[in-house]
Amino acid sequence: ETGVTQTPRHLVMGMTNKKSLKCEQHLGHNAMYWYKQSAKKPLELMFVYNFKEQTENNSVPSRFSPECPNSSHLFLHLHTLQPEDSALYLCASSQGTDYGYTFGSGTRLTVV
Amino acid sequence: GENVEQHPSTLSVQEGDSAVIKCTYSDSASNYFPWYKQELGKGPQLIIDIRSNVGEKKDQRIAVTLNKTAKHFSLHITETQPEDSAVYFCAAVRDSNYQLIWGAGTKLIIKP
Numbered sequence: 442e443t444g445v446t447q448t449p450r451h452l453v454m455g456m457t458n459k460k461s462l463k464c465e466q467h468l469g470h471n472a473m474y475w476y477k478q479s480a481k482k483p484l485e486l487m488f489v490y491n492f493k494e495q496t497e498n499n500s501v502p503s504r505f506s507p508e509c510p511n512s513s514h515l516f517l518h519l520h521t522l523q524p525e526d527s528a529l530y531l532c533a534s535s536q537g538t539d540y541g542y543t544f545g546s547g548t549r550l551t552v553v
Numbered sequence: 554g555e556n557v558e559q560h561p562s563t564l565s566v567q568e569g570d571s572a573v574i575k576c577t578y579s580d581s582a583s584n585y586f587p588w589y590k591q592e593l594g595k596g597p598q599l600i601i602d603i604r605s606n607v608g609e610k611k612d613q614r615i616a617v618t619l620n621k622t623a624k625h626f627s628l629h630i631t632e633t634q635p636e637d638s639a640v641y642f643c644a645a646v647r648d649s650n651y652q653l654i655w656g657a658g659t660k661l662i663i664k665p
Binding site for chain 2: 443445481482483484486489531533541542543544545546547
């Protein structure tokens with residue numbers, strides 16, 4: 442374990458479902474991130490939270506909704522997704538960017 | 554904005570030989586360059602990083618070199634072993650923001 446835990450590891454959902462991804466870190470980091478990883482593409486930054494405040498939203502569709510209730514927990518709420526949203530969703534945390542990111546193992550999402 | 558290009562996309566080397574992966578970046582203000590290794594079923598893991606005030610850094614069998622003038626940096630793995638098989642990502646960032654800009658990844662295959 443890296444210190445960043447993501448649940449669930451795998452998720453299959455229909456296009457009309459609502460589900461949430463959870464990320465938890467106990468590293469004392471002050472920044473948390475959601476990334477989308479699709480095959481043969483660079484990692485796509487979705488959201489950044491710094492001290493629980495959202496500082497970046499990289500033009501992510503509103504069907505993805507992040508929530509950061511405290512500096513240790515991060516959620517990604519999903520609703521009315523499309524098949525092209527199927528991907529590996531990675532959570533990461535860092536103490537600023539100077540110290541590198543610690544990633545979780547990801548949630549493999551399949552939208553059917 | 555910053556753009557990071559990574560080559561090759563796939564690299565196959567004989568066990569025991571060396572492997573080199575190269576990245577170029579466009580933003581001369583970038584000053585931190587991490588390398589991540591992603592094994593199957595896991596998130597990326599930081600393996601080595603370098604700052605712009607350093608030209609080379611080594612950690613056992615891995616090393617990173619940085620040429621600020623040419624705006625490129627490289628990962629060198631010597632005496633490759635089967636456990637080095639993974640996807641490797643380079644990234645670049647400025648201290649002034651929290652966004653890592655990622656390369657597209659290199660799949661390294663170590664042939665026995």
